[in-house]
Amino acid sequence: MKQILIIFILFITSCGFKPIYIKNDQLFKKFNKIILEGDSSVNKQIIDELNLEINLASNEKLIVQTNYKSEVTSKNSKGQVETYRSIINCQLITKKDEEILETKNFVAETSYNNKDNNFELVKYQNEIKKNLTNKIVEEIILFLNLK
Secondary structure, eight states, X not given: OHHHHHHHHHHHHHTTOOOTTOOOGGGSXXXXXXXXXEOHHXXXXXXXXXXXXXXXXXXXXXXXXXXXXXXXXXXXXXXXXXXXXXXXXXXXXXXXXXXXXXEEEEEEEEEEEOOSSHXXXXXXXXXXXXXXXXXXXXXXXXXXXXX
C-alpha cells in the first residue's frame, strides 16, 4: 500500500499538473492597455472576475467587446409575451503594435418564461445576465489558461 501511495505522489508532483480553473495572476498575460466596449456592467464583471492588471512593460493590448440582448421569443394569442431569450456575445482581441494577434468569440444564451410582476422580471433578468457573464468568464479563463 505504501508503494502505491509513493508512486502516486511521485506521478502527480512530477507530471506538471496544474488546475485550469485556478485564478492565478501568473497564468494570464499582462497587457499594456485594456479597452472595454459595449455593455458596461458585463465588461465590469468580466474584468473584476478575471482580475486583469495593466503592465506598462508589455506592448500588447486587450480589447473586450460585449453585447447583451434580451428578446421576445414567443407570445400567446392575446399578444402577451410568454418567453424571452437573453444572449451575451463577448469578443476578445489581443493586439501588438496595431497588429491583431488573436481574436476569440464567446457566446452564452438562455431562454426563460415571463413573470407576472415586472419588478420580479427585471430582477430575474439581471440575475440571468450575471449568470451568463459568469459562464463567459469561465470560458475566458479556460481560453487564457490553455494558450
